[in-house]
Amino acid sequence: MSEIAPQAxxxxxxxxxxxxxxxxxxIQGVSIExxxxxxxxxxxxxxxxxxxxxxxxxxFLPAEDVAVTDGDIVFAGHSLRGMLPHQISRLGVxxxxxxxxxxxxxxxxxxxxFSLTPKRRALxxxxxxxxxxxxxxxxxxxxxxxxxxxxxxAIGMALICEPKLLLVDELSLGLAPIITNEIMQxxxxxxxxxxxxxxxxxxxxxxxxxxxxxxYVLENGRVVFKGEADxxxxxxxxxxxYLGDGNAGSYxxxxxxxxxxxxxx
Amino acid sequence: xxxxxxxxxxxxxxTNRILPEPYQRAVVGILVAAILLLPAFSGDYxxxxxxxxxxxxxxxxxxxxxxxxxxxxxxxxxSFMAIGAFSTAILAQRYGMPFFVxxxxxxxxxxxxxxxxxxxxxxxxxxxxxxxxxxxxxxIIYVLTNYQAIVGPSASAGITVPPPSIGGFLLTSERGWYYxxxxxxxxxxxxxxxxxxxxxxxAWVAIRDRDIAAEATGVNVPRYKxxxxxxxxxxxxxxxxLGAYFTTVVTVEEYTLELAIIYLAMIIVGGMGSIxxxxxxxxxxxxxxYAVQRGFDAxxxxxxxxxxxxxxxxxxxxxxxxxxxxxxxxxxxxxxxATYFERWPFRYREIKASSAR
Amino acid sequence: xxxxxSILALGSTxxxxxxxxxxxxxxxxVINFAHGELAIVGAYxxxxxxxxxxxxxxxxxxxxxxxxxxxxxxxxxxxxxxxxMRRLLGRPTxxxxxxxxxxxxxxxxxxxxxxxxxxxxxxxxxxxxYNFAGGGRITWIDVISVLxxxxxxxxxxxxxxxxxxxxxxxxxxxxxxxxxxxxVNINLILAIAWGVAVFSAALAGVLFGSRSMLSPQSTIIGLxxxxxxxxxxxxxxxxAAIGGVLVAAATYLTARLISxxxxxxxxxxxxxxxxxxxxxxxxxxxxxxxxx
Numbered sequence: 001m002s003e004i005a006p007q008a009x010x011x012x013x014x015x016x017x018x019x020x021x022x023x024x025x026x027i028q029g030v031s032i033e034x035x036x037x038x039x040x041x042x043x044x045x046x047x048x049x050x051x052x053x054x055x056x057x058x059x060f061l062p063a064e065d066v067a068v069t070d071g072d073i074v075f076a077g078h079s080l081r082g083m084l085p086h087q088i089s090r091l092g093v094x095x096x097x098x099x100x101x102x103x104x105x106x107x108x109x110x111x112x113x114f115s116l117t118p119k120r121r122a123l124x125x126x127x128x129x130x131x132x133x134x135x136x137x138x139x140x141x142x143x144x145x146x147x148x149x150x151x152x153x154a155i156g157m158a159l160i161c162e163p164k165l166l167l168v169d170e171l172s173l174g175l176a177p178i179i180t181n182e183i184m185q186x187x188x189x190x191x192x193x194x195x196x197x198x199x200x201x202x203x204x205x206x207x208x209x210x211x212x213x214x215x216y217v218l219e220n221g222r223v224v225f226k227g228e229a230d231x232x233x234x235x236x237x238x239x240x241x242y243l244g245d246g247n248a249g250s251y252x253x254x255x256x257x258x259x260x261x262x263x264x265x
Numbered sequence: 266x267x268x269x270x271x272x273x274x275x276x277x278x279x280t281n282r283i284l285p286e287p288y289q290r291a292v293v294g295i296l297v298a299a300i301l302l303l304p305a306f307s308g309d310y311x312x313x314x315x316x317x318x319x320x321x322x323x324x325x326x327x328x329x330x331x332x333x334x335x336x337x338x339x340x341x342x343x344s345f346m347a348i349g350a351f352s353t354a355i356l357a358q359r360y361g362m363p364f365f366v367x368x369x370x371x372x373x374x375x376x377x378x379x380x381x382x383x384x385x386x387x388x389x390x391x392x393x394x395x396x397x398x399x400x401x402x403x404x405i406i407y408v409l410t411n412y413q414a415i416v417g418p419s420a421s422a423g424i425t426v427p428p429p430s431i432g433g434f435l436l437t438s439e440r441g442w443y444y445x446x447x448x449x450x451x452x453x454x455x456x457x458x459x460x461x462x463x464x465x466x467x468a469w470v471a472i473r474d475r476d477i478a479a480e481a482t483g484v485n486v487p488r489y490k491x492x493x494x495x496x497x498x499x500x501x502x503x504x505x506x507l508g509a510y511f512t513t514v515v516t517v518e519e520y521t522l523e524l525a526i527i528y529l530a531m532i533i534v535g536g537m538g539s540i541x542x543x544x545x546x547x548x549x550x551x552x553x554x555y556a557v558q559r560g561f562d563a564x565x566x567x568x569x570x571x572x573x574x575x576x577x578x579x580x581x582x583x584x585x586x587x588x589x590x591x592x593x594x595x596x597x598x599x600x601x602x603a604t605y606f607e608r609w610p611f612r613y614r615e616i617k618a619s620s621a622r
Numbered sequence: 623x624x625x626x627x628s629i630l631a632l633g634s635t636x637x638x639x640x641x642x643x644x645x646x647x648x649x650x651x652v653i654n655f656a657h658g659e660l661a662i663v664g665a666y667x668x669x670x671x672x673x674x675x676x677x678x679x680x681x682x683x684x685x686x687x688x689x690x691x692x693x694x695x696x697x698x699x700x701x702x703x704x705x706x707m708r709r710l711l712g713r714p715t716x717x718x719x720x721x722x723x724x725x726x727x728x729x730x731x732x733x734x735x736x737x738x739x740x741x742x743x744x745x746x747x748x749x750x751x752y753n754f755a756g757g758g759r760i761t762w763i764d765v766i767s768v769l770x771x772x773x774x775x776x777x778x779x780x781x782x783x784x785x786x787x788x789x790x791x792x793x794x795x796x797x798x799x800x801x802x803x804x805x806v807n808i809n810l811i812l813a814i815a816w817g818v819a820v821f822s823a824a825l826a827g828v829l830f831g832s833r834s835m836l837s838p839q840s841t842i843i844g845l846x847x848x849x850x851x852x853x854x855x856x857x858x859x860x861x862a863a864i865g866g867v868l869v870a871a872a873t874y875l876t877a878r879l880i881s882x883x884x885x886x887x888x889x890x891x892x893x894x895x896x897x898x899x900x901x902x903x904x905x906x907x908x909x910x911x912x913x914x
Contacts, residue, residue: 060799063712085802095803103793103800110789115804117786161805338716385897391716392653396852397897399845403890410883526723533720574734581727588721589709 009033010076010197011057011093011165017070018052018061018221026052028221029071032199034165039191039198041212041229043205043242048218050201051098054167057199058095059085075165092164098173101154104143108134111142111153115161127156130186148179155183159190165197172204180204184211205242209233217242281462300447304440312439318551319446320508323453325531325547326540327500330457332529333538334466335493336473338391341382341398342501342528344405347520349375349502350509351409354424355416357510364429364436364510371506372499378405379498383491390476402522409517423516426509442511449507453500457540460496469493470538523577530584536594545595553579624758625878629871631764631833634771637866638826639847640854641778642819644862647851648795649815650707652718657823658844659729664695664824665831665840666733669742679745691824699820703813726841733838744832767829774822775863782859791815795857842886846873849889853896855906864904868892 011034018027027049034040042050055061056068057080073080080088089095102111112124112134128135131152137145142153151171158166168187172180188211190196202208209215209229217225217232225238232238274280284290304312328342352371356362362370385397416424429436436445460466468489471479480486509515527550535546554576561572587594639657646654654660672679672687679687702725710718733739747763754760782788794801794811802808830836830843850869854861869889877885902908 058803060803063799065712084807085799086805086807089803089805097800097803100797100800103796105796106789106793111793113786114789114793114801115806157804389897389901391714392719393897393901395716395719396653396848396893400890400893400897403887404894407884407887407890523727526727529720529723571735571738574731574739576731577734578728578731581724581731584724584727585706585721588717588724589706592713592717 010036011199012074013053013057013071014074015071016053016056016068016073018049018056018066019069020066022067026066026221027056030218030221030223031071032216032223034197034199035214036197037191037195038214039188039200039212041205041208041215042199042201042218043203043208043215044218045203047220049221050218051169052221053218054095054169054199054201057088058093058167059083059088060095089161092162093167094158094161094163094165095167096151096154096158096169096171098169102142102150102157104141106142107138108140108142108145108153109138111157112138112160114157120160120162123160123162127159130159130190131156147174148176148183151175151179151183152186155187163196165199168198168200170201170203172202172207177204177207180207184208187211205238206233283458283462304443309439312443314552314555316439316442316446316511318548319443319450320504320511321528321531321547321551322450322544323507324501324504324528325535325543326453326457327497327504328528329532329535329537329540329543330460330469330500331493331497333532333536333543334461334473335469335490337383337386337490337493338395339382339398339494339497340395340522340525340529341402341405341498343520343522343524344402345375345379345382345498345501346505346508346524347406347409347517348378348498349505350515350520351412351424351517352502353506353509354426354515357426357429358424359416364431367429368503368506372503375502375505376495376499379494379496379501380491382498383494386490386494387487399522402525406517406520409520413517423514423518425514428513429510436510446507446511449503453503454540454544457500461540465489465492473538527580530580532594534583534587534594536596537592539594539596542594542596545599549595550580550583553583624754624756624760625874627760627764627768629874630867631767631829632874633867633870634767635826635829635833635843635866636846636850636870637771637863638774638822638829639843640850640862640866641775641859642822642826643848643851644854644856644859645778645815645819645822647856649791649812650718651715652707652722653715653848653856654722654819655719655848656722656726656729656844657819657847658841659726659733660695660698660820661823661827661830661843661847662836662838662841663729663733663827664691664820665744665827665836666737666742667691667694668824668828669744669831669836670737672744684746691828692821695824696817696821699816699818700813702820703809703816707812707816708809726844730838730841733841739838741835741837742831743835744828746832748832763829763832767833770825770829771863771866774825775859778818778859787811787814846889849893849896852893852901852903855903857907858903858905861903861905 011032013030013032016027016030017025019025030049030053032040032042032053042053044050052061052066055066057073057075059080061068063085068081071081075088075091075093078091080091080093083091103114106114112127116124133149134152134156137149142150145153155166155168171183171187175183184207187198187200191198191211200208200212209232212229215227215229215232216223217238225232225235227235279285284293303315307315324342324346327345328339331337331339349371352374353367356367356370357364382398382401385401386394389397413423431445434441436442461469468479468484471482471484472486472489472493476486505520531546531550532543533546534549535544536542557576557579558572561575591597639661642660643654643657646652668687668691670687671690672683674686675683706721706725707718710721747761747766749762750759751762751765752760780788782792790801790804790806791811791814793804794806794808798808801811826843826847827836830840834840846869847866850865851862852865853868854863854865869892872892873885873888876888896903
């Protein structure tokens with residue numbers, strides 16, 4: 001599982017640079033590769049640029065007056081830079097956003113059927129198999145679902161779009177750890193069953209690296225660390241800064257922590 | 266000792282100067298001289314147009330304080346002007362009040378109505394407010410229509426206003442009006458420029474940019490919104506009042522929704538949130554119909570009476586064109602040109618401060 | 623009874639106008655101030671197409687004008703979106719609303735220039751269907767108005783509730799970026815919204831023109847339509863239908879019982895009442911007030 005497939009990556013982001021409103025540089029030269037069939041995790045603290053990277057890939061940024069100023073995003077031979085969001089998702093790059101991930105005024109069924117074409121009917125049944133809880137609630141208005149059910153519905157909606165690459169942003173946001181783990185496990189099952197490639201962004205580093213095969217660590221708009229998931233899990237700095245099981249006991253160690261962190265970023 | 270850079274500001278007073286740089290003061294000086302000497306070189310027709318422009322300038326500055334600075338979209342400008350015009354007509358014609366009583370009284374009447382129309386603004390923003398002011402406009406016009414039917418010689422004929430006398434001097438000639446209106450417009454201009462750079466002006470801009478944040482930083486939002494409506498309506502009433510004296514007759518048919526939209530067009534074309542921009546926009550939009558007429562007179566084929574439609578269409582096209590291609594208006598074009606020459610021979614790329622606007 | 627029919631007939635015109643305003647508002651949060659102008663221009667086009675060949679309306683020329691006006695209005699709506707509104711995506715919605723004000727001025731000027739401000743009527747359905755004993759009557763156009771309105775609202779309801787495109791439309795109205803991510807072309811949705819809205823405006827204009835004379839001043843019906851939409855709630859189609867009938871009833875009764883001049887102001891008085899009592903309308907969503 002920890003090996004990178006030798007073939008060409010499905011998605012490669014090269015030296016991406018993103019500038020907000022002509023003033024603030026949010027991403028400065030991020031390069032990421034996602035091998036087909038793998039789960040890749042992008043981790044980092046708030047404001048590291050993970051979400052911005054995902055939104056750049058899925059073409060959301062121009063609508064928010066945010067410009068991709070440099071670099072390239074190549075998916076299966078197509079350059080995604082400058083494409084419109086619906087064109088990108090029709091190519092098979094489908095995003096599950098961080099918030100506002102479903103249509104709150106539509107029912108669960110209508111949400112699932114949003115991008116349904118006659119060809120995709122079988123797909124809807126398999127989605128309901130993965131998330132049996134949704135099957136029970138099809139008549140409900142989606143805005144009144146619980147947080148976990150909303151997340152399941154959002155992933156289900158994305159799956160019906162026939163993704164080749166699923167981008168999942170902050171799956172764990174606002175969810176209990178037990179639900180987060182449950183959904184993460186379902187994602188892993190889907191990855192195995194369908195061979196669906198995934199790029200997930202997480203603050204819950206341990207949970208993300210447990211299902212991912214490869215991880216990128218972002219800080220201040222740069223990739224500061226990357227490697228196979230189990231290497232990252234075992235790495236001393238990772239344990240100390242992100243996994244929270246380093247042995248910083250005393251004040252002296254905390255001082256060292258801040259110094260080290262500054263050195264790193 | 267080295268001369269300090271002109272761009273180095275060492276006090277708040279310097280950042281707030283209206284004309285920070287020497288060349289600007291020179292330009293304004295030449296402009297003022299040209300404006301004062303204008304009647305010596307031009308005929309009555311041109312001065313008449315200039316007088317219309319000056320009245321429009323006062324109204325447009327009033328609207329820009331409300332919409333451009335405080336961000337309260339209003340379609341009530343024509344009704345405020347109607348209030349001013351009718352107050353003047355009543356005071357001057359029925360009660361024989363002199364010019365210097367009728368004008369301030371009309372402004373007060375306008376301010377009062379502005380205050381009342383502004384009350385819904387405490388509840389609504391944006392388009393909902395525009396719709397409310399639109400309804401207010403029709404309600405006010407309905408009242409005035411009935412009033413005109415009772416007071417005037419007949420329902421459709423308006424109320425005549427006697428020519429004003431200033432210090433025993435009867436104001437009838439275009440040239441006399443030019444200087445009188447020039448003084449009024451200049452006073453309004455100076456008043457507004459100073460208001461805009463005071464605490465009040467900054468409070469308005471804060472409300473426009475984000476009312477919740479303005480409230481959080483200590484701006485009394487309801488008070489300043491109402492103040493914006495009051496000041497704006499008072500200036501509109503002043504414009505309406507001067508217009509009533511100038512045209513010597515007041516009819517309610519003059520103050521249509523189209524007039525309110527034309528004033529909106531002036532500040533869009535001139536530049537939202539810029540006092541000088543409203544002057545440019547007022548002149549541009551006032552002269553546009555005459556320019557269109559001149560332009561079509563030169564063409565071989567004639568529109569006849571439908572030229573009116575073409576003039577209207579030109580105003581509509583100006584609104585759309587500026588909103589689409591130059592949303593910051595004529596003043597932005599001027600700024601770009603000025604910056605180009607100021608920085609020459611260096612190129613200069615401006616950073617957009619925010620995308621929110 | 624005759625009063626009721628007249629109110630329903632006028633109300634269906636207002637309801638159709640309101641429906642167009644609601645569709646555009648739902649899709650893009652833009653209030654279309656040019657709706658009355660679009661309706662009256664549509665009616666003028668209908669009239670011109672009908673009288674292109676002769677001085678009387680025949681079945682053939684009527685069919686021509688229906689086809690021409692329907693096609694032209696739908697096409698014009700799409701063109702407005704593609705030429706103007708598309709460029710304003712991502713700008714504050716009141717900017718788009720001001721652009722529609724500019725459009726309104728141009729359209730009204732077009733009536734002056736193209737049709738020379740001529741006052742025209744569309745002579746269809748003037749015959750009586752039923753005469754009352756007291757002297758009142760129901761005309762064909764009354765029946766046609768009400769039936770057209772019911773048919774249009776039924777069609778819209780079916781479209782929004784049962785079809786995939788309608789579902790996508792509702793989703794896009796709520797969250798356009800997510801809809802785009804779910805493979806929906808937002809530009810297509812908005813272009814359709816404008817096409818349908820301008821088509822319904824033209825329909826309302828034709829119905830209005832077959833009841834009263836058309837002139838540049840008739841464009842004021844747009845504001846009655848806007849009032850109807852606000853009474854019902856700007857984001858509710860059901861509200862548009864009910865609001866249309868309510869505004870028509872109030873206008874008609876005032877004209878009958880109090881005075882015709884006051885009747886012109888009645889929509890705005892209703893507007894003020896709605897804004898002070900229930901600004902989100904009868905069926906609208908409360909949060910909408912702070913969205914624009």
